[in-house]
Amino acid sequence: MRDPLSKKVQSIEPSGIRKFFDIVSEMKDAISLGVGEPDFDTPWHIREEGIYSLEQGRTFYTSNAGLKELKEEIANYLKRRFRLSYDPAGEIYLTVGGSEAIDGALRAMLDPGDEVLLPQPSYVSYEPCIVLADGVPKIIELKEEDEFKLRKQQLLDAITDKTKILIMPFPNNPTGAIMTREDLEDIAEVVREHDLYVISDEIYSELTYSGDHVSIASLPGMKERTIVINGFSKSYAMTGWRLGYACGPKPIIKQMLKIHQFAIMCAPTLSQYAAISAVRDGDDDVERMRIAYNQRRNFLMKSFRDMGLKCFEPFGAFYVFPSIKEFGMTSDEFATKLLEEEKVAVVPGTAFGRCGEGFLRISYAYSIDDLKVALERIERFIERHRK
Structure with missing residues (x-):
């Protein structure tokens, strides 16, 4: 039979984000910091x-x-x-x-x-x-x-x-x-x-x-x-x-x-x-959410500094992009091990281009309580794997 599929479409790789979401959805007690989605309800x-x-x-x-x-x-x-x-x-x-x-x-x-x-x-x-x-x-x-x-x-x-x-x-x-x-x-x-x-x-x-x-x-x-x-x-x-x-x-x-x-x-x-x-x-709603995101951003940046994880300070969106180059693992290896060992899902930097190698995307569109638990697990992980 003639191939029914477009070569152009077949040449495109699936999103590098989805694989971790699929795993975490079936993993008990896992915390996902990978979704780029606000945790707030749409204002009433x-x-x-x-x-x-x-x-x-x-x-x-x-x-x-x-x-x-x-x-x-x-x-x-x-x-x-x-x-x-x-x-x-x-x-x-x-x-x-x-x-x-x-x-x-x-x-x-x-x-x-x-x-x-x-x-x-x-x-x-x-x-x-x-x-x-x-x-x-x-x-x-x-x-x-x-x-x-x-x-x-x-x-x-x-x-x-x-x-x-x-x-x-x-x-x-x-x-x-x-x-x-x-x-x-x-x-x-x-x-x-x-x-x-x-x-x-x-x-x-x-x-x-x-x-x-x-x-x-x-x-x-x-x-x-x-x-x-x-x-x-x-x-x-x-x-x-x-x-x-x-x-x-x-x-x-x-x-x-x-x-x-x-x-x-x-x-x-x-x-x-x-x-x-x-x-x-909706201006007041946007400002309320922006203030909450900024508090979470500050919390993550302080936590990274305390655990010695290198991360430039971002001033937009609701993501941080820490470097994991010191650990001798690829971004995909680090994210996979973190999910397997500590049940925390993050996104490898390579999902966003090859130059994202050596980085992770972590979303802070989550509650402070969830972030605290996730960061405790991340700290355990990096202490175990730090060379």
């Missing part, structure tokens, strides 16, 4: 709006781009929070999570052979989505000594005559790294000089702990060459509602919406109505 006023919408029978399709009222509220929110100005009529549309927006942007903008600059370590979906869109990923390895920031010279060294898009994954999953305004100005200068486009994934924009988040699209000359991707999963603890959005120049959004129209139709109606309440009335 958001859930209440979703319930009310269901009771009112709002179970119909919306327009392909999403509810007009929600797009207007998003435009108001972006202007209020990040000094970004977008026309809700043609520069914003709603997606099924931020991941759909990443995929849609790449498919709308790439021709076969176009190169995409991808800083790593970074979110697991970027590289496969580039390949599926017939682009060529060009990896830029971020350095621990640079706090995992993208530096101007790294970008210049990676550009070729085939380069079209730069992905900006900040605040970063898995490292927690952020980019300051000064950092972004250096990058924006190169982007403008070399006529590149940017896909800026800002899903963790509300979760920063050292000053306010700055969007690269807010810098001079960058709005017209940037797609901003954001959503509701992280900031509002709405992962299961599956709702994100993309903002950008009308010609690009128009083509992204065409893909969305044929592949998706529209984002979930119930989620869209609930999200109106989130962006309109």
